[in-house]
Amino acid sequence: xxxxxxxxxxxxxxxxxxxxxxxxxxxxxxxxxxxxxxxxxxxxxxxxxxxxxxxxxxxxxxxxxxxxxxxxxxxxxxxxxxxxxxxxxxxxxxxxxxxxxxxxxxxxxxxxxxxxxxxxxxxxxxxxxxxxxxxxxxxxxxxxxxxxxxxxx
Amino acid sequence: xxxxxxxxxxxxxxxxxxxxxxxxxxxxxxxxxxxxxxxxxxxxxxxxxxxxxxxxxxxxxxxxxxxxxxxxxxxxxxxxxxxxxxxxxxxxxxxxxxxxxxxxxxxxxxxxxxxxxxxxxxxxxxxxxxxxxxxxxxxxxxxxxxxxxxxxx
DNA sequence: TTTTAATTGCAAATCATTTGCAATTAATTG
DNA sequence: CAATTAATTGCAAATGATTTGCAATTAAAA
Ligand SMILES: [Mn+2]
Ligand SMILES: [Mn+2]
Ligand SMILES: [Zn+2]
Ligand SMILES: [Zn+2]
Numbered sequence: 001x002x003x004x005x006x007x008x009x010x011x012x013x014x015x016x017x018x019x020x021x022x023x024x025x026x027x028x029x030x031x032x033x034x035x036x037x038x039x040x041x042x043x044x045x046x047x048x049x050x051x052x053x054x055x056x057x058x059x060x061x062x063x064x065x066x067x068x069x070x071x072x073x074x075x076x077x078x079x080x081x082x083x084x085x086x087x088x089x090x091x092x093x094x095x096x097x098x099x100x101x102x103x104x105x106x107x108x109x110x111x112x113x114x115x116x117x118x119x120x121x122x123x124x125x126x127x128x129x130x131x132x133x134x135x136x137x138x139x140x141x142x143x144x145x146x147x148x149x150x151x152x153x
Numbered sequence: 154x155x156x157x158x159x160x161x162x163x164x165x166x167x168x169x170x171x172x173x174x175x176x177x178x179x180x181x182x183x184x185x186x187x188x189x190x191x192x193x194x195x196x197x198x199x200x201x202x203x204x205x206x207x208x209x210x211x212x213x214x215x216x217x218x219x220x221x222x223x224x225x226x227x228x229x230x231x232x233x234x235x236x237x238x239x240x241x242x243x244x245x246x247x248x249x250x251x252x253x254x255x256x257x258x259x260x261x262x263x264x265x266x267x268x269x270x271x272x273x274x275x276x277x278x279x280x281x282x283x284x285x286x287x288x289x290x291x292x293x294x295x296x297x298x299x300x301x302x303x304x305x306x
Numbered sequence: 307t308t309t310t311a312a313t314t315g316c317a318a319a320t321c322a323t324t325t326g327c328a329a330t331t332a333a334t335t336g
Numbered sequence: 337c338a339a340t341t342a343a344t345t346g347c348a349a350a351t352g353a354t355t356t357g358c359a360a361t362t363a364a365a366a
Binding site for chain 2: 084088117119121125134135137139143144145148149152
């Protein structure tokens with residue numbers, strides 16, 4: 001079980017019901033495992049790994065493979081955003097309807113504490129990079145790493 | 154075999170001999186596999202995966218596991234930099250002596266073409282992010298993704 | 307309630323990466 | 337140059353995350 005975090009960041013309130021509505025809209029079944037997964041994601045403000053989600057679920061509630069499949073689908077539907085902290089494990093965060101979920105994190109290299117970051121790579125610079133190389137639809141993946149206050153002691 | 158690339162970027166000239174010197178300095182043996190790996194890295198300007206390096210080597214020349222071990226060591230010695238394009242495969246690039254190799258790439262999501270990028274995340278913003286969250290020694294991982302000129306046709 | 311396509315659990319398969327171990331060898335030493 | 341030794345290698349097996357085949361289950365539509 002992941003310990004709760006009291007950081008200022010919170011997911012904009014969105015009823016779980018609106019989440020299931022989004023699923024139904026895509027002709028997807030609202031199953032026990034899916035509702036449970038959305039529930040877990042909904043009560044966490046930092047990205048979770050599939051294994052972490054699985055650990056939060058009541059034992060025997062849902063197979064790990066089912067979670068992997070659910071996250072793939074939710075990602076395709078744009079309901080969750082996949083993040084890569086460079087440790088070879090995917091992490092997911094719920095995305096608010098209408099948003100694309102693009103944002104970044106600051107991760108402690110010692111204890112893996114995560115901080116949600118509001119800043120983004122400057123658009124003007126990104127546009128210049130795209131133009132100079134003739135690329136279209138350019139975006140980026142960006143994560144910060146450092147030593148958190150606790151781990152500095 | 155990776156097709157050669159004629160992009161303007163080139164590795165600052167550094168004799169292979171200087172590379173082996175760096176190895177020797179660390180009390181490491183200059184073996185056939187290691188020399189071959191450095192040679193391969195030396196003639197490429199974009200990061201290579203272990204499998205790609207292995208494919209470039211004359212068949213039977215060196216085991217894949219040896220390449221994995223060599224890259225781990227070279228990374229620890231700061232002679233190569235590890236990059237993560239988010240596809241679950243590590244890539245490595247030779248690092249010039251005295252440099253830390255920090256830089257970024259623009260990758261085509263269709264054909265995987267790679268462009269070396271000179272820009273970096275603005276230091277002032279990064280410092281602010283570090284300060285505001287009490288983090289020390291903050292750095293970042295950043296890669297750009299888009300559709301290259303060829304793949305737009 | 308029946309029908310049916312979507313979903314699930316479970317086990318096996320993939321893939322990148324790591325590791326144990328015995329055989330090999332670069333580098334040092336005399 | 338030959339002996340000595342710790343580092344290195346090849347090979348096979350182990351790991352860990354993620355995916356997939358398939359038969360059984362089930363949500364949703366009729
Ligand atoms: Mn986040
Ligand atoms: Mn590069
Ligand atoms: Zn951004
Ligand atoms: Zn940078």
